[in-house]
Amino acid sequence: MTTERFPSGSACIVGAYESPRRKAPGIHPYQIHAEVIAKALGDAGMSLSEVDGFATAASFPSEAGWQLNAVEIAEYVGIDPSWVCSTDIGGAAPLSHVGNAVAAIQAGLCNTVVVSYASSGRSWPLNASDFNTGQTGPGEFEVPYGVSTISAYALAATRYMHEYGLRPEELAEVAVQARRYANLNPNAMYRDLITVDDVLASPMISTPLRKLDCCVVSDSGGAIVVTSKERARDSRRSGPSVLGFGEAISHGQMNQMKDMTTTVAAHSGRRAFETAGLTPEDIKVAQIYDSFTITVALSLEALGFVPRGEVGAFFAGGGIRPDGRLPINTDGGGLSSNHAGRRGMFAIIEAVRQLRGESPGLQLPSPELCLVNGTGGWLSATATLILGGKQ
Amino acid sequence: MIDMTSVHPVHNALSEHWFEAARRDVLLVQKDPATGTVQMYPRARVVGFPEREPEWVEASGRGTLYSYTVVHRSIHNEFAAMTPFVIALVDLEEGARITSWVVDTPVENIRCDMPLEVVFREIHPGVKMPCFIEA
Numbered sequence: 001m002t003t004e005r006f007p008s009g010s011a012c013i014v015g016a017y018e019s020p021r022r023k024a025p026g027i028h029p030y031q032i033h034a035e036v037i038a039k040a041l042g043d044a045g046m047s048l049s050e051v052d053g054f055a056t057a058a059s060f061p062s063e064a065g066w067q068l069n070a071v072e073i074a075e076y077v078g079i080d081p082s083w084v085c086s087t088d089i090g091g092a093a094p095l096s097h098v099g100n101a102v103a104a105i106q107a108g109l110c111n112t113v114v115v116s117y118a119s120s121g122r123s124w125p126l127n128a129s130d131f132n133t134g135q136t137g138p139g140e141f142e143v144p145y146g147v148s149t150i151s152a153y154a155l156a157a158t159r160y161m162h163e164y165g166l167r168p169e170e171l172a173e174v175a176v177q178a179r180r181y182a183n184l185n186p187n188a189m190y191r192d193l194i195t196v197d198d199v200l201a202s203p204m205i206s207t208p209l210r211k212l213d214c215c216v217v218s219d220s221g222g223a224i225v226v227t228s229k230e231r232a233r234d235s236r237r238s239g240p241s242v243l244g245f246g247e248a249i250s251h252g253q254m255n256q257m258k259d260m261t262t263t264v265a266a267h268s269g270r271r272a273f274e275t276a277g278l279t280p281e282d283i284k285v286a287q288i289y290d291s292f293t294i295t296v297a298l299s300l301e302a303l304g305f306v307p308r309g310e311v312g313a314f315f316a317g318g319g320i321r322p323d324g325r326l327p328i329n330t331d332g333g334g335l336s337s338n339h340a341g342r343r344g345m346f347a348i349i350e351a352v353r354q355l356r357g358e359s360p361g362l363q364l365p366s367p368e369l370c371l372v373n374g375t376g377g378w379l380s381a382t383a384t385l386i387l388g389g390k391q
Numbered sequence: 392m393i394d395m396t397s398v399h400p401v402h403n404a405l406s407e408h409w410f411e412a413a414r415r416d417v418l419l420v421q422k423d424p425a426t427g428t429v430q431m432y433p434r435a436r437v438v439g440f441p442e443r444e445p446e447w448v449e450a451s452g453r454g455t456l457y458s459y460t461v462v463h464r465s466i467h468n469e470f471a472a473m474t475p476f477v478i479a480l481v482d483l484e485e486g487a488r489i490t491s492w493v494v495d496t497p498v499e500n501i502r503c504d505m506p507l508e509v510v511f512r513e514i515h516p517g518v519k520m521p522c523f524i525e526a
């Protein structure tokens with residue numbers, strides 16, 4: 001076992017902004033990049049001229065990225081960075097960008113990094129495949145059978161239910177709680193309260209996942225500003241330090257995922273806790289990537305919040321309710337508020353808002369720490385951040 | 392040029408060997424000559440040991456169902472026309488896992504860990520690939 005190293009506490013998130021857009025037909029994603037970068041910098045009290053680091057991932061068709069996507073978006077916005085990062089680990093990418101931005105700042109490659117994200121996930125006018133990879137190479141042996149993103153997660157859900165007896169009504173609790181917080185959030189995509197019965201009555205998509213087990217599909221974006229602890233002292237707003245970080249990758253094809261009842265958050269989470277010098281017991285609120293209800297179930301166990309096989313009882317016992325052990329996705333999550341393609345960005349922003357006492361959904365009383373866990377692809381990759389401790 | 396929205400496999404020199412066998416109702420897998428470990432999907436080299444080339448071997452066609460999902464909705468025209476269909480992850484008795492379909496089996500009979508045996512079906516026009524039935 002290696003000892004994980006990360007410059008814990010050396011950089012802070014001083015600006016954060018989530019676009020209120022949810023349905024934006026005709027609006028190009030680069031317009032949203034420019035809007036959210038301006039707002040995040042405004043939040044920090046900084047100007048673009050101070051930005052010398054840039055990270056984004058825009059390789060999905062709905063992100064309009066094509067090749068060289070970070071280069072083109074930097075060009076569109078007018079950023080001239082000395083450090084650039086376009087790591088693509090799916091929806092977990094923004095968490096990876098933040099962790100690597102902190103390391104780059106500490107190494108002296110840059111001082112102030114903008115991480116931005118935008119996608120026309122709902123309204124993109126060009127053809128976009130529903131399949132995980134192309135039909136060449138590894139995908140030749142999986143794509144012809146029609147393994148979509150939803151059915152990939154459904155395969156994991158089936159196996160988990162088989163091994164541990166998780167019931168659909170227990171899993172539905174994740175969607176019900178998300179909607180409860182979305183109900184408070186004026187920008188959330190869907191706000192009408194739902195019940196477990198509503199989830200179970202929604203159309204079956206790919207067994208055992210129903211429509212309300214699946215995240216919303218929106219057009220939106222967000223940006224955050226990461227800078228050194230020294231620079232953060234002079235910024236307009238305070239913001240949390242990045243205390244812990246870890247990332248891990250698993251598989252590209254579902255037939256390569258060895259154990260479908262857990263995720264590599266077991267590794268990224270362990271790395272994040274170890275670098276922060278914290279344990280799951282220290283965390284009282286978290287943002288857990290909720291592409292699907294099952295994503296949350298597997299992540300909570302992999303991160304060590306719930307013993308293996310017990311997440312159904314944890315949900316049934318109110319574990320993620322406002323007064324439970326671990327309220328999660330306090331803005332309404334991807335299941336009800338916002339999921340344009342890479343939910344990781346919005347999960348980080350909600351963690352920052354929660355720590356600033358500004359959640360638009362469920363604001364907890366003075367949380368000191370917030371864990372963010374991103375899951376990319378089809379349980380393919382994870383990244384975990386632990387934020388807290390104002391500079 | 393190939394239609395980007397197509398789901399039909401685009402072969403290369405390596406994969407063509409596997410698909411050619413499937414057209415003859417033969418399921419090939421690859422074996423590491425040093426350890427005997429079986430790997431799928433086919434690769435040019437042994438996974439994790441790029442200095443070694445794997446050997447092709449014929450699989451028995453027997454396996455068990457690791458997991459499955461019954462697809463009721465698809466946004467892809469070709470699959471939307473096929474619903475409901477059953478995507479399966481099958482653990483072959485040789486030790487590798489492959490993606491496939493369970494076919495000709497009532498959905499209420501399908502359960503994880505059930506024994507399966509291979510059949511070959513033209514799952515798309517001109518594309519013959521292994522599927523599985525209850526053993």
